[in-house]
Amino acid sequence: xxxxxxxxxxxxxxEGRISILNCDYTNSMFDYFLWYKKYxxxxxxxxxxxxxxxxxxxxxxxxxxxxxxAKHLSLHIVPSQPGDSAVxxxxxxxxxxxxxxxxxxxxxxxxxx
Amino acid sequence: xxxxxxxxxxxIKTRGQQVxxxxxxxxxxxxxxxxxxxxxxxxxxxxxxxxxxxxxxxNFPGRFSGRQFSNSRSEMNVSTLELGDSALYLCASSLKPGxxxxxxxxxxxxxxxxxxxx
Numbered sequence: 001x002x003x004x005x006x007x008x009x010x011x012x013x014x015e016g017r018i019s020i021l022n023c024d025y026t027n028s029m030f031d032y033f034l035w036y037k038k039y040x041x042x043x044x045x046x047x048x049x050x051x052x053x054x055x056x057x058x059x060x061x062x063x064x065x066x067x068x069x070a071k072h073l074s075l076h077i078v079p080s081q082p083g084d085s086a087v088x089x090x091x092x093x094x095x096x097x098x099x100x101x102x103x104x105x106x107x108x109x110x111x112x113x
Numbered sequence: 114x115x116x117x118x119x120x121x122x123x124x125i126k127t128r129g130q131q132v133x134x135x136x137x138x139x140x141x142x143x144x145x146x147x148x149x150x151x152x153x154x155x156x157x158x159x160x161x162x163x164x165x166x167x168x169x170x171x172n173f174p175g176r177f178s179g180r181q182f183s184n185s186r187s188e189m190n191v192s193t194l195e196l197g198d199s200a201l202y203l204c205a206s207s208l209k210p211g212x213x214x215x216x217x218x219x220x221x222x223x224x225x226x227x228x229x230x231x
Contacts, residue, residue, distance in 0.1 A: 032217040043117070043203050043222030044156075051216060089156065093217045098210040099146050100169045101220065103156035 003027045004092050006104035013111050019077040021107050023090030026071060030092040034101070035064060035075045038087045047088075048075070080111045115140065117206050117223035125229045131192040134226045138185050138206030145187040146220060147179060150201040159202075162187055163210045194230045201225045 005024045013019045021035075031052040036044035050057040050064045050073065057064050063076045077084055090104040118137045126132050138145050147159040158171040162181035179189040185206075191198055203225045207218035 032211070034217070034219075036222075041224070043205075043224050046219050046221065049217065049219070091156075093211055098163075098169045099144055099161045099205075099207060099218065099220060100158045100171070100211075101146075101148075101156075102158070103148075105155045 001026070002105070003030075004090055004102050004104040006088075006090055006107045008107050009105070010108040010110070013080045013109065015082055015111055015113050016079045019075075019080045019084065019109055019111065021075040021077075021088050021090075021109065023073050023075075023104050024071060025073075025092050027092070027094065027102070028071075029094035029096065030102070031095045032093045033064070033066060033073050034091045034093075035062075036089045036091060036103075037084075038089060038106070044089060077109075080109075082111050082113050085109055085111050117204055117221055119202075119204050119223040119226050121226060122224065123227050123229075125231065126194050127231050128194055128196060130194050131190065132194060132228060133188055133190045134202055134204075134228075136187045136189075136204030136206075136223060138187070138204075139221055142206035142208055142221075143185050144207045144210045144218065145181055145185065146205045146207075147187070147189050148203040148205065148222075149173075150203060150225070151197075151199070156203070159189065161210065168210055191228075196230050199228060199230045201227050 034049040035047040091101040146161040161169040205220040211217045
């Protein structure tokens with residue numbers, strides 16, 4: 001069973017607008033969440049993370065929101081830029097699982113100029 | 114600072130063979146994790162090593178094994194290769210293992226080794 005789900009395989013956004021990527025999880029043991037960006041032929045690049053004790057974390061154009069009661073998190077990119085076009089993965093870790101990350105299936109973001 | 118390096122970058126093997134992949138973590142990083150990425154299953158955790166000890170293992174058969182050396186470099190081995198083992202194998206390093214409690218060490222990924230099994 002998929003413990004981390006990204007229900008939108010792709011998203012297309014106009015340059016300058018907001019991109020919102022969503023992620024749902026089912027495992028209540030998850031207490032730390034991360035977003036990674038991946039370009040073809042490269043490994044995932046860490047973007048931003050959030051602890052379960054927070055509901056929001058910002059870093060420049062990127063903001064992650066966590067709704068624990070809904071087991072839902074989202075990544076907001078404002079403003080979106082063509083260079084943001086990539087596959088975005090949501091990942092989660094459990095308090096007792098060391099560095100083990102459980103990934104969602106990814107969302108391909110395309111930012112059109 | 115140099116990033117995570119993985120060798121080789123590409124590999125072609127035939128069914129039944131075995132393969133060894135190598136990962137050099139970022140200097141100073143002592144924790145190494147391995148992941149498999151396939152179109153069907155996505156990114157899946159294989160195992161995690163710290164101080165030459167396996168700390169966690171994902172849900173993979175015993176054909177998948179790994180080890181870590183005293184300099185934190187890591188290798189993973191897949192024996193008796195199957196067609197379904199064709200994948201991108203990613204290595205990630207961090208300073209230390211995650212401690213839980215709502216905090217996780219950032220893991221930095223290498224470019225991966227793309228394995229094709231024929």
